Structures are given as structure tokens and as C-alpha cells.
Amino acid sequence: MYADRINSLPPYLFATIDRAKQEAIRKGIDVINLSIGDPDLPTPRHIVEAMRNSVEKPERHRYPSYEGMLSFREAAANWYRKTMNVELDPEDEVLTLIGSKEGIAHIPLAFLNPGDISLVPDPAYPVYSIGSILADGRPFKMPLLDENDFLPELESIPSDIAKKAKLLFINYPNNPTSATASLKFFEEVVDFANENEILVIHDNAYSEMTFNGYKAPSFLNVSGAKEVGIETHSLSKTYNMTGWRIGFAVGNRDIIAGLGKVKTNVDSGAFEAVQEAGIAALNGPQDCVSEMNNVYKERRDALIAGLKELGLEVRLPRATFYVWVHVNGKSLDFTKALLEKAGIVTTPGVGFGEYGEGYVRFALTQPAARIKEAVDRMRRLDI
Ligand SMILES: *Cc1c(COP(=O)(O)O)cnc(C)c1O
Numbered sequence: 001m002y003a004d005r006i007n008s009l010p011p012y013l014f015a016t017i018d019r020a021k022q023e024a025i026r027k028g029i030d031v032i033n034l035s036i037g038d039p040d041l042p043t044p045r046h047i048v049e050a051m052r053n054s055v056e057k058p059e060r061h062r063y064p065s066y067e068g069m070l071s072f073r074e075a076a077a078n079w080y081r082k083t084m085n086v087e088l089d090p091e092d093e094v095l096t097l098i099g100s101k102e103g104i105a106h107i108p109l110a111f112l113n114p115g116d117i118s119l120v121p122d123p124a125y126p127v128y129s130i131g132s133i134l135a136d137g138r139p140f141k142m143p144l145l146d147e148n149d150f151l152p153e154l155e156s157i158p159s160d161i162a163k164k165a166k167l168l169f170i171n172y173p174n175n176p177t178s179a180t181a182s183l184k185f186f187e188e189v190v191d192f193a194n195e196n197e198i199l200v201i202h203d204n205a206y207s208e209m210t211f212n213g214y215k216a217p218s219f220l221n222v223s224g225a226k227e228v229g230i231e232t233h234s235l236s237k238t239y240n241m242t243g244w245r246i247g248f249a250v251g252n253r254d255i256i257a258g259l260g261k262v263k264t265n266v267d268s269g270a271f272e273a274v275q276e277a278g279i280a281a282l283n284g285p286q287d288c289v290s291e292m293n294n295v296y297k298e299r300r301d302a303l304i305a306g307l308k309e310l311g312l313e314v315r316l317p318r319a320t321f322y323v324w325v326h327v328n329g330k331s332l333d334f335t336k337a338l339l340e341k342a343g344i345v346t347t348p349g350v351g352f353g354e355y356g357e358g359y360v361r362f363a364l365t366q367p368a369a370r371i372k373e374a375v376d377r378m379r380r381l382d383i
Helices: 013-026 045-055 070-084 100-111 127-134 159-164 183-196 253-266 272-283 287-309 331-342 368-381
Strands: 094-097 117-122 138-143 165-170 199-203 229-234 247-251 322-326 359-363
Touching: 013 331, 045 272, 070 094, 070 247, 070 272, 094 100, 094 253, 100 127, 100 165, 100 199, 100 229, 100 247, 100 253, 117 127, 117 159, 127 138, 159 165, 159 183, 165 183, 183 199, 183 229, 229 253, 247 253, 287 322, 287 368, 331 359, 331 368
Parallel strands: 117 138, 117 165, 165 199, 199 229
Antiparallel strands: 094 247, 229 247, 322 359
């Protein structure tokens, strides 16, 4: 019944975890869910108010423009100037997305012919490789290893693969490893892309979720980046807007145009009231962002202290709301034991790819008190 491209998708491990979680809840276990990358805090008030005002306007109820409202794209360009020090033309270097996942999933349709290679990190957010498979492309895995600070080793990609590849996906600050990248790494990526004629897609969904004074750069901060790539950005994590479905892509105008062409034929744009709420988020007061980061930092510190005390190997993340923990044995066995014995839901690293094996991802999307409770349970269990 299904097309080969659907049959060739890897099994969706997260569905299995979800079933196990539901089963635990049914048994009456008090489950602490540290598995999902979805902020538990509400969308800031002023953004909700902007949505409320906008949704009252009948002119917002009609089909939106394909490329997004110019006012939203201007707000995105201004935000990039303010936060990233990057100049963008809102007319053709910015595209509204229905969440950045939508853009990431559609990019391979615009640039891969059947059999073409895309370079994707492993472990990773699954959409880079799945989007490539859905476009009949062939994802080639770049391992993200601890010894390389979870950056791909570009020089170890076989040169015939590099020459054939059309797309390269990267994501820093990174989900799931919480690693960050320097401008020097981005410069290497630009050189590699130029040498091999590859288009670069940098997923910057976590640029604002940073701690201890760390500031995550934009890929577009390095010279030559706009000639070879784009960056996707999301309001989901920065402003607690995962359910609203709003994000944007910025950078190289030809890549933006290619993605826009796919979108024109597939979707009809983001609800304009949501775009107006997005404008309020991007143009409005930004203290909500640092307040949320303070909350995540407290949770991070509680979890890290607890995990270290338990003798687990863990690095202190300076960005994202994930903690990537090295465990003994198979990651799936570890997460299963944690759920069955302690009622704690986490994500096995292998769910993000084969090189995630041996790791478990904890998401800081529960209050600090619940995180401390999770650590207490682990201590009692002697995990
Ligand atoms: C959450 C997430 C996204 C996307 O989110 P949208 O809600 O679709 O904007 C993109 N990339 C990574 C790595 C994420 O973790």
C-alpha cells in the first residue's frame, strides 16, 4: 500500500516510548516526563494579547501571502540585525515558515534529485534525514562524537561523497547533545561548502536559549556564509510558541526562492494572526527570554549536580534545554529501567541515530522541584 519512501523511513522509536509512558501512567505511577523538547512555560502575555487583537480582524482570516507578510519578514530582519548583527533584505532574504520543521522538511524537495546525497549529523533532530528520504535523496551520516565536541569531522567525509553531496545540515546550539559551535567551525563549513559546491542549512532553533553569558552565533556571521547557505529560525523555543507554528528562514536568496517555490505549491502560508503575534514577539520586550533562561539554568544546575553525584558522565551545557548523558550499556535499556523503576521518562540517544547509542537525553521541561525529585528517585535506585 505504501510508497517505498514511506517504507524506508526508520521506525519511530518515540512512539514506543510514548506507549511505555502511557502504560506507566495507567498503572498509577507518578511519571516525571523529561523526554520532550517542548517548553512547559506559557507563551508570554504580550504575544497572546497580540494574537487576540489580530484574530479579531476579518482581513486576517483570508489566505495569507505565500512568502509571508512583509511586516513579519521586516520584523525578522530587524531581529536578526539586533540579535545577530546580520543584515538581511526582508523582500527576498527572509521567508516565513509554518514552524522551522516545515521549512527543514521541504528544503530537500527543492534541491535533491532522486539519489542525491545530503550530509546529515548523527545523532540529530530526525527531520534532516527524513526530509531527505521523502525527497528520494540519500542521507549520509556525519557522526557527532564526544571527542570532537559533537562537531562533525568534515575532513573525514570521503571526497567522492563530499563531491556528490548537494546539502549539508548543521544545528548549533545542538539538539540532542547541547553542544555549541564556534565561528571558526562555521568558517570551515563555508570553505567545505565552496570546495564541494554544497548548500548549507543551519538550524538555529536554540540560538537564544543560552546560559552563563554565552552568546550563540549565527552561521551568517561568517563571511561567505550567505553565498552558500541559509539559517532556519523558530519562535517555538525562544518564545514558548511550539503550538503556534511560526518560524522563518534567512540567508541566500536563491535557496530562499527554491524553498519558497516548493511552499507555494504545497501550503498556503502561515495564519496572519500568528504572524502578527510573531511580530510582537520579535519586536517586543525581550526580558521574557532571559527570564526563561534563568528558569532553565536553575533546572540544569539541579539536574547536573544530581547526575554528577550519581557518578554519571555529563558536561555542563551552555545552551539548549537538553542534558546529554553518557550511560553504561544500551541507551534503550537505561531509559526503560528509568521508567519502570523510577517513573522517569527520558529519550534514548539511539532514537536520534546510531551514534547516539550509549547516551540518554534529559529535557529540562519540568519544574526544578520535579527534577530534584527525579534525581532523588535515581539515587534511591542506585542508577
Ligand atoms: C524544536 C526544534 C525545531 C523546530 O521547531 P518548530 O517548532 O518546527 O519551529 C527545529 N530544530 C530543532 C533542532 C528543534 O529541536
